Amino acid sequence: MKKIIFSLVAVSCSLASFAQQENLSNSTKPIHAEEPPVDGYVAKSDIENRKVIPYAAIRQTDIAYSKRVWREIDLREKMNKAFASPKSRLIDIIIAAVMNGELTAYDPTPTENDPNGDSFKNILPADQVMARFGGDSVLVEEFNENNEVISSRYESRSFSGENVIKFRIKEDWIFDKQRSIFEPRIVGIAPLIVPQIPGADMGSSVTASSGEGQSANFDPFDPFAVQPEQRSQEVAQQDVPVATPTFDTGFVPSVDPTPAFWIYFPEARHILVNKEVVNRNNDATGLSYDDVFIKRMFASYIVKESNPEDLRIKDLLSDGVERLYESERIKKALMDYEQDLWSY
Incomplete structure (x- = not known):
């Protein structure tokens, strides 16, 4: 009986040692593997294998209160630095998904069927997405010793997301009386760009x-x-x-950033759930971009709320400080509505 137990222990130890040799970082002797080694001592696979957790279903009859707001995320703020990290930049993730056909980009241009351009009515072709950022190719000319053009060709331009420093979010704040929960749900995300207007730098x-x-x-x-x-x-x-x-030519008119395209957030969740967010304090965060948006782990300010005149805050107030005060007032009004529902 003892021999049988000893043999089983020996076989289990050999199997365990064989399993450890698959990871080169834990091997005790040089091994020439066909696949690249693991970058570290643990292969991060939890983020790649995650699935989207669906929202709780809401019936239209259970919505006692609803308010739509538009807010902007400035990546230059300290709390939003993770969105602009070169290791996992948000705009790079969105552009790659759009170009690969995994996400659908919607045209933000106002039309008759979409007056505001953010209702996801008109699809923007993938080949026109890069044109919103300055084109996907550049003309390269070759010169001789007399400074004369002898040949020219087009080369693909590598996209850089460093110029995108703001995102616009459209979301609905909904109070579900069936579950007694007042929660925000993001509808769409749009990267903001500053349009290049020819002759805008001419002075007056x-x-x-x-x-x-x-x-x-x-x-x-x-x-x-x-x-x-x-x-x-x-x-x-x-x-x-x-x-x-x-x-x-000292006078330069100011042009406000506008959406390059809109992304439907429920569709983008299936992409963002497998993209890890870089943390300044801990590399083992276990947080994806989907977690960041659902848990509201970002800083933002409101630029518009739903109103009968369809006016933005900048249409009502010209001073930048007053706009921020109005944004905070709208935030506080939403929180006060939830607090006023309860009595103790």
Whole structure:
């Protein structure tokens, strides 16, 4: 009996040692494996094998209160640095999924059937997605010793998500009276880009330079400003060289970031659930991008709430600080609604 037990123990130990040799980091002798070795001592497979946990079902008759808000996530804030990490950048994940056909991009251009451009009505083809970020190819020209173009060709341009620093989120705050829960549910996500407008850097101010080297600025839109023609007639009577107006290019109009395309969040969850988020303090986070959005682990500010006039906060307030105050007021109003439902 003892021999049988000893033989079983010996066989189990040999099997355990054989199983450990599959991971080169735990091997005791050099092994030439056909597959690349594990980058570390443990292969992270929990994130790759995760499945989306569905939301609880809500009936329309159980919705006692609903409010739609639009908010923006600024990746320059400290709490949102993980979204812009080169190891796992959010925009790179979305672009790769769209180009591979795993996600559908929707056109944000307002149309008759979609006045705001965020109702997921018009599909944006995958070949036009890269055009929103400046095109997917660049013209490369070759010159000779005389600085003459001898040949030209198009080369594919590698996409860089460093220029995307903001995301817009559309979400619904719903109170389910059947479950007595007031919760937000994200509907869509859109990366924001600053559109390049040709000629937007041209200035509108004019500088008049005199023959003696002196310059005088005047505003062409000011009805009380002395115009160059009137100034030249006055100077001509005094035998002084006429001032020559030149345009100053210092004026640059500000263009607000706009959505490049919209992604339907329930569809994107199946992609984000298998993408790990980088943590500054701990590499073994076990959190995916789906967890970050569901658990609300990001900083944001509200830019619009549903209203009869369909106005944004910037349409009502021009000062940036006042807009932030209004954003916090809307957040507090949502929280106060939930607190006022209960009495003790």
